[in-house]
Amino acid sequence: MSDTPLLRTPLFESHVALGGKVIPFAGWEMPVQYTGIVQEHHAVRKAAGVFDISHMGQFIVSGRDALSFLNRALTNDVAKLEIGQGQYSLLLNAAGGVIDDLILYRSSAKEFFLVVNASMITEDWAQFQSLLTEEDEVQMANLSDVTAGLAIQGPKSRAVFDRVFGTAATFPDHNTLLVSAEEAGFMWLCGTGYTGEEGFEFFMPAATSAAWFDKFVAAVREEGGQPCGLGARDTLRLEMGYPLNGNDLFPDKTPLQAGLGFFVAMDKGDFVGKDALAAQKAEGLPSKLAAFKMIGTAPPPRPHYPIAFNGEIVSEVASGTQSPSLSTGIGMAYLPLEATKIGTPIEVEIRGRRFPAEVVKKPFYRRAE
Numbered sequence: 001m002s003d004t005p006l007l008r009t010p011l012f013e014s015h016v017a018l019g020g021k022v023i024p025f026a027g028w029e030m031p032v033q034y035t036g037i038v039q040e041h042h043a044v045r046k047a048a049g050v051f052d053i054s055h056m057g058q059f060i061v062s063g064r065d066a067l068s069f070l071n072r073a074l075t076n077d078v079a080k081l082e083i084g085q086g087q088y089s090l091l092l093n094a095a096g097g098v099i100d101d102l103i104l105y106r107s108s109a110k111e112f113f114l115v116v117n118a119s120m121i122t123e124d125w126a127q128f129q130s131l132l133t134e135e136d137e138v139q140m141a142n143l144s145d146v147t148a149g150l151a152i153q154g155p156k157s158r159a160v161f162d163r164v165f166g167t168a169a170t171f172p173d174h175n176t177l178l179v180s181a182e183e184a185g186f187m188w189l190c191g192t193g194y195t196g197e198e199g200f201e202f203f204m205p206a207a208t209s210a211a212w213f214d215k216f217v218a219a220v221r222e223e224g225g226q227p228c229g230l231g232a233r234d235t236l237r238l239e240m241g242y243p244l245n246g247n248d249l250f251p252d253k254t255p256l257q258a259g260l261g262f263f264v265a266m267d268k269g270d271f272v273g274k275d276a277l278a279a280q281k282a283e284g285l286p287s288k289l290a291a292f293k294m295i296g297t298a299p300p301p302r303p304h305y306p307i308a309f310n311g312e313i314v315s316e317v318a319s320g321t322q323s324p325s326l327s328t329g330i331g332m333a334y335l336p337l338e339a340t341k342i343g344t345p346i347e348v349e350i351r352g353r354r355f356p357a358e359v360v361k362k363p364f365y366r367r368a369e
Helices: 012-017 037-046 066-073 118-131 157-165 206-222 230-239 274-283
Strands: 021-025 028-033 049-052 057-062 086-092 098-108 111-116 139-142 147-153 177-182 185-190 199-205 288-294 306-309 312-323 328-335 345-350 353-360
Touching (some): 012 021, 012 028, 012 206, 028 037, 028 230, 037 049, 037 230, 049 206, 049 230, 057 066, 057 118, 086 118, 098 177, 098 185, 111 118, 118 139, 147 157, 199 206, 230 328, 306 328, 328 345, 328 353
Antiparallel strands (some): 021 028, 049 147, 057 139, 098 111, 147 199, 288 328, 288 353, 306 312, 306 345, 312 328
């Protein structure tokens, strides 16, 4: 147990007032649920939900060399971003392992807005700082302590947006960024999310966050939705096969092993970890993150449960849960390559018993057209 006191977002009192069940998460006290994980999960799939994401970090990287610096630090090709566009990318160590995954937006010709994981703010900042040279004309700002964030997700998120901002306002389309400045400070509207549903993320000055949260809670309820906690956020993202840093992404596993090669631009210039990735590609992957689904009646798989292939324990569950949409256990695990083919039978050991499962294609959940 750490003696470091847990941090609280600017919305902590709001969560308590709404009856949120608060638990420790990534060094923060965060609501895991309000009315129940399954109910909140279905609210996002069918209507809309609002999540507090104020624990996540926000960096500004700007200056003449901001683009070339970020291209050295990250895996994706930052040069492909037009102003107002965003992309998923990864911050690697020299061995090609994942320090963090993040979203990067280009807010102007020489300025970028980064959203990083809550537990990795300090590590990410240190990594970026270590890569700066005296020749780089780059300025960095860590806004994490003065900003707050909300994620509005679900098929009715546009209706929620209109209720709060008015129908004349521009909804941020997928992977886009809208920036506005008001008397209270800057606001960023990002067309991204972590649930597989349409939606947006909204970052604002911390001092204004409680009032914004109240507005969004009222708006999502008017659309048949509700405020949601980390429990539903986790089941929603896992149904889509989205990785969680610390559960599915690790410093000793590369993005190639995690199935994230699409976000690695090997054809651009040099970047941290590139040589290690090239070597791994040439030698062959030692393991790969695969999705699996339980077969028949079985308890839900949980992180660290052993996984057997051909009768032998070969790995453990990375992420695992009971899928509210599919009513079955789902998970991901790093498996030997010969066990990653779709349809391969495996077993998950749960409390001393082995239960059958099979490797499946991601995502687990697909919206009916």
